[in-house]
Amino acid sequence: MRTDLAPEEDALTEGDGTESGDEDALHRRLGLTDREYNRIVEILGRQPEPAELAMYSVMWSEHCSYKSSRVHLGRFPTEAPWVVVGPGENAGVIDLGDGWLAAFRIESHNHPSYVEPYQGAATGVGGILRDVFTMGARPIALWDQIRFGPLDNSRNRYLFSGVVSGIAGYGNAVGVPTVGGEIAFEDCYSGNPLVNVMCLGILRQDQLVLGTAGNPGNVAVLLGAATGRDGIGGASILASASFDEESATKRPSVQVGDPFEEKKLIEACLELYEKDLVVGVQDLGAAGLSCASAEPAARAGVGMGLDLDAVHVREPGMTAPELLMSESQERMMAFVEPSKVEEVLAVAAKWEIDASVVGEVTEGDRLRVTHQGQVVADIPAASLTDDAPRYDRPLGEPAWMEDLWSNRFKHMTAPQVGPTLLRLLDDPSIASAAWVYEQYDHMLFLSTIVGPGNDGNLLRIKGTTKAIAVSTDGNGRLCYLDPRRGAARIVYEAALNVAMTGARPKAVVDNLNFGNPEKPAVMWQFRETVEGISEACEALGIPVVGGNVSFYNETEGLDIYPTPVVGLVGLADPYPSRPPRLDRVSEGMDLWLVGPVEATDLAGSAFEKVVYGHVGGRPRAPDATAARAAIDLAVELVEAELAPCLHDVSDGGLAVAVAEMAIASGVGVTVEYGDWRYLFSEDPHRFAFAADPASRERIEELAEASRTTVTRIGSFGGDSIVFVRGANRDAVDLREAATTYREALPRRLS
Amino acid sequence: MSRIAVVVFPGSNCELDVQWALRSLGAEAELVWHRQTDLADFDGVVLPGGFAHGDYLRTGAIARFSPVMSAVTRMAEEGRPVVGICNGFQILCEAHLLPGALIANRDLRFICRPVEVEIVDTGTVLTASVEPGTVVTLPLNSYEGQHTDPSGTARVVARYVEDVNGSQDRAAAIANEAGNVVGIMPHPERSSEEILGSDDGRLLLESLVAATDRIPA
Numbered sequence: 001m002r003t004d005l006a007p008e009e010d011a012l013t014e015g016d017g018t019e020s021g022d023e024d025a026l027h028r029r030l031g032l033t034d035r036e037y038n039r040i041v042e043i044l045g046r047q048p049e050p051a052e053l054a055m056y057s058v059m060w061s062e063h064c065s066y067k068s069s070r071v072h073l074g075r076f077p078t079e080a081p082w083v084v085v086g087p088g089e090n091a092g093v094i095d096l097g098d099g100w101l102a103a104f105r106i107e108s109h110n111h112p113s114y115v116e117p118y119q120g121a122a123t124g125v126g127g128i129l130r131d132v133f134t135m136g137a138r139p140i141a142l143w144d145q146i147r148f149g150p151l152d153n154s155r156n157r158y159l160f161s162g163v164v165s166g167i168a169g170y171g172n173a174v175g176v177p178t179v180g181g182e183i184a185f186e187d188c189y190s191g192n193p194l195v196n197v198m199c200l201g202i203l204r205q206d207q208l209v210l211g212t213a214g215n216p217g218n219v220a221v222l223l224g225a226a227t228g229r230d231g232i233g234g235a236s237i238l239a240s241a242s243f244d245e246e247s248a249t250k251r252p253s254v255q256v257g258d259p260f261e262e263k264k265l266i267e268a269c270l271e272l273y274e275k276d277l278v279v280g281v282q283d284l285g286a287a288g289l290s291c292a293s294a295e296p297a298a299r300a301g302v303g304m305g306l307d308l309d310a311v312h313v314r315e316p317g318m319t320a321p322e323l324l325m326s327e328s329q330e331r332m333m334a335f336v337e338p339s340k341v342e343e344v345l346a347v348a349a350k351w352e353i354d355a356s357v358v359g360e361v362t363e364g365d366r367l368r369v370t371h372q373g374q375v376v377a378d379i380p381a382a383s384l385t386d387d388a389p390r391y392d393r394p395l396g397e398p399a400w401m402e403d404l405w406s407n408r409f410k411h412m413t414a415p416q417v418g419p420t421l422l423r424l425l426d427d428p429s430i431a432s433a434a435w436v437y438e439q440y441d442h443m444l445f446l447s448t449i450v451g452p453g454n455d456g457n458l459l460r461i462k463g464t465t466k467a468i469a470v471s472t473d474g475n476g477r478l479c480y481l482d483p484r485r486g487a488a489r490i491v492y493e494a495a496l497n498v499a500m501t502g503a504r505p506k507a508v509v510d511n512l513n514f515g516n517p518e519k520p521a522v523m524w525q526f527r528e529t530v531e532g533i534s535e536a537c538e539a540l541g542i543p544v545v546g547g548n549v550s551f552y553n554e555t556e557g558l559d560i561y562p563t564p565v566v567g568l569v570g571l572a573d574p575y576p577s578r579p580p581r582l583d584r585v586s587e588g589m590d591l592w593l594v595g596p597v598e599a600t601d602l603a604g605s606a607f608e609k610v611v612y613g614h615v616g617g618r619p620r621a622p623d624a625t626a627a628r629a630a631i632d633l634a635v636e637l638v639e640a641e642l643a644p645c646l647h648d649v650s651d652g653g654l655a656v657a658v659a660e661m662a663i664a665s666g667v668g669v670t671v672e673y674g675d676w677r678y679l680f681s682e683d684p685h686r687f688a689f690a691a692d693p694a695s696r697e698r699i700e701e702l703a704e705a706s707r708t709t710v711t712r713i714g715s716f717g718g719d720s721i722v723f724v725r726g727a728n729r730d731a732v733d734l735r736e737a738a739t740t741y742r743e744a745l746p747r748r749l750s
Numbered sequence: 751m752s753r754i755a756v757v758v759f760p761g762s763n764c765e766l767d768v769q770w771a772l773r774s775l776g777a778e779a780e781l782v783w784h785r786q787t788d789l790a791d792f793d794g795v796v797l798p799g800g801f802a803h804g805d806y807l808r809t810g811a812i813a814r815f816s817p818v819m820s821a822v823t824r825m826a827e828e829g830r831p832v833v834g835i836c837n838g839f840q841i842l843c844e845a846h847l848l849p850g851a852l853i854a855n856r857d858l859r860f861i862c863r864p865v866e867v868e869i870v871d872t873g874t875v876l877t878a879s880v881e882p883g884t885v886v887t888l889p890l891n892s893y894e895g896q897h898t899d900p901s902g903t904a905r906v907v908a909r910y911v912e913d914v915n916g917s918q919d920r921a922a923a924i925a926n927e928a929g930n931v932v933g934i935m936p937h938p939e940r941s942s943e944e945i946l947g948s949d950d951g952r953l954l955l956e957s958l959v960a961a962t963d964r965i966p967a
Contacts, residue, residue, distance in 0.1 A: 443940050
């Protein structure tokens with residue numbers, strides 16, 4: 001392996017702690033290395049007490065501290081005039097104009113969902129909601145990006161249905177619509193499914209709340225569910241280690257969600273913000289009370305006294321480390337001026353949630369925790385956050401990349417177009433996701449004007465001319481074949497999806513799902529991915545305002561494909577009165593293609609994977625100029641009301657794209673093409689659209705000014721999907737295509 | 751002007767949507783907390799969708815004991831319009847203001863999608879302005895959406911065109927004998943504007959607004 005970057009001086013890549021000492025030492029059982037333990041001793045100038053060790057173990061876990069990724073995350077562009085809150089807070093916040101802000105974040109719940117799919121997915125939803133309403137925002141929508149092994153395996157079916165049920169069970173009951181997302185299946189996710197979830201909230205400018213403790217004298221009020229023994233050490237034990245056959249024994253580390261409690265907590269917090277009763281708020285997720293006291297204190301540069309005896313608990317006899325590490329769900333910490341405590345408790349009582357005064361903000365920098373009259377922890381608050389280790393782990397381009405790139409599939413014969421299309425439409429990663437999203441409430445709040453089943457979603461802010469567009473995209477196969485190109489291409493794809501709703505891209509959040517960071521190949525994939533996302537964001541002039549890193553996605557030593565998922569947020573103002581949708585094609589409309597017609601890139605395509613089981617070759621590099629041109633043209637077409645239906649050419653290529661338009665609208669289509677490769681290639685920055693023939697002249701004018709190729713390649717009508725090449729004619733019955741497409745998931749799950 | 755109360759239980763979530771849709775029709779719609787016991791100021795009441803009290807124990811089973819329900823019952827007895835949508839329908843059944851119960855969908859899956867519903871009885875506060883036989887598209891959004899009525903006395907107001915969830919007699923909406931208490935499983939407020947996919951729901955909500963308007967304040 002080639003090492004691209006030498007480890008820095010304090011890189012802790014060796015001596016991770018098994019060369020000496022007691023295997024059963026408490027710090028090791030808590031997931032801390034000997035090196036990290038010694039650093040704690042150095043900070044404190046003494047041996048840590050058990051409660052202190054518990055706090056360091058969760059706060060310094062990979063999940064909470066980003067210790068392996070931080071050195072790379074600084075590469076992201078994070079600034080733009082419309083950024084209100086960038087990375088580092090609970091959620092990113094951007095300005096939408098006229099006093100409106102959008103807050104959003106993406107998170108993973110991969111490991112808990114493998115151990116217990118329903119609760120793992122459910123609490124993932126609960127966690128991301130808290131990240132958003134912590135900022136003062138009302139959460140208005142969720143997106144789930146879920147990836148599993150193939151459905152012919154019964155455990156994968158169990159995981160898939162369990163995760164979908166968990167998302168539905170929690171999301172529907174908590175009263176936040178799930179309006180979109182992604183579903184994908186690959187072998188590499190068999191032992192390690194990916195469950196990512198994004199949440200978007202909106203708020204007025206003056207309601208923004210930060211996770212700060214404020215001034216000395218402020219009171220810490222713990223709101224919501226009682227603290228129990230569930231999820232002890234979830235961040236350090238589950239989320240920050242690899243999997244093996246014993247993982248089932250980790251089930252007690254998975255939390256149990258209660259969406260009703262969360263619903264009441266949302267409403268209570270929103271009322272606290274509206275009445276201006278809080279200085280700052282921090283949610284309790286990973287690392288529980290440890291995080292909710294240390295982070296706000298560190299941000300404000302103050303100390304804090306925390307009284308564990310005041311915490312309302314679910315069961316008696318909990319120890320101090322348990323209270324500090326518990327990841328019981330549906331809890332919030334509010335920092336309140338003393339004169340407003342009574343009012344805060346009254347709001348909590350109205351919403352029938354428990355509230356306890358558990359601490360006080362103090363001068364200095366110490367976080368001092370007492371339990372049963374004893375001081376059980378007395379440490380610098382910022383040492384839990386700012387002094388967390390940072391590893392510049394060795395990285396190197398894996399030797400297999402050259403082999404992968406040279407392993408191009410040799411296409412000796414042309415495939416039969418019709419049967420190939422049906423095979424692709426039957427692939428669970430491509431097929432209709434209706435079986436999934438019809439189990440999610442995706443309409444609540446009357447904001448969803450472009451819902452699931454479309455490339456991007458559009459959510460209006462009622463009573464305004466504004467609508468927020470969101471698309472979430474990932475492509476593990478592409479990123480495996482070339483992490484940098486793949487990562488850049490998913491950003492461009494998400495941006496194009498947002499543009500096709502009529503919105504301009506504004507900002508990105510990312511969820512970086514990777515294997516074991518202790519392997520140089522994985523760290524190389526990670527660095528390349530960060531680079532790819534950064535390059536694409538810079539080319540589009542949009543910042544990264546938040547994200548999440550999930551490492552150790554390996555089971556039995558097998559790493560997943562590097563799988564970044566981006567959530568891209570855009571703004572349409574004014575939003576289109578009749579937004580384009582996939583089902584808005586009418587008989588007689590023209591079919592247009594934007595981007596090169598003669599596209600032949602099949603590396604990493606669904607076609608090669610589904611038809612030949614081949615994953616190899618090097619996917620085409622993205623082209624920033626072409627990407628921008630396609631994005632601009634999409635927005636212009638929508639603004640000019642020329643295109644009632646636009647659809648990106650991605651998984652399955654042009655053939656699948658036009659078939660999806662035809663199926664959704666119930667109208668046949670005839671496409672002319674020159675070479676079969678043009679139908680299945682997945683060259684980036686291309687989209688198809690339908691338009692009235694009367695619009696041809698105006699479309700050609702826009703196209704001419706657009707610096708991209710726009711070609712009329714067919715027309716809609718009839719009841720078949722027809723591909724014409726010279727005298728050759730392949731036809732697929734529209735009803736058969738629709739049935740194949742819609743039944744692919746249900747028939748595998750029944 | 752009609753003045754309609756929209757009840758908020760802990761766990762309700764469609765109250766703002768119902769309020770938005772009623773206001774767009776010119777009605778005065780006010781949110782009322784479930785602890786309120788007096789609805790004398792109102793000409794009608796809507797119990798909106800959601801998960802009142804978490805739907806714990808059984809859908810609507812706890813909500814029927816919320817303090818507001820005695821006032822809702824009084825309104826029903828006085829002949830004023832009382833409409834339950836989705837979870838509100840479940841609560842009206844639990845409160846015995848409507849017959850039968852709502853149980854899990856036949857396929858044991860949550861269903862969120864627009865469905866076609868035929869209005870078969872126009873003698874109620876929710877359907878008086880609709881032509882009999884009108885087919886409207888309304889979004890369904892429920893897990894316990896299958897109406898069952900062993901007594902067989904339910905007055906069916908609207909029927910699913912296709913059997914989507916196993917409801918007895920394909921009932922999507924039912925009413926009491928007087929026609930002033932109506933429970934409907936799909937959501938009229940979710941199809942109250944063309945941009946949401948359909949504005950068919952306005953027909954029903956307009957009936958409600960008209961019905962409440964007739965009552966002298």
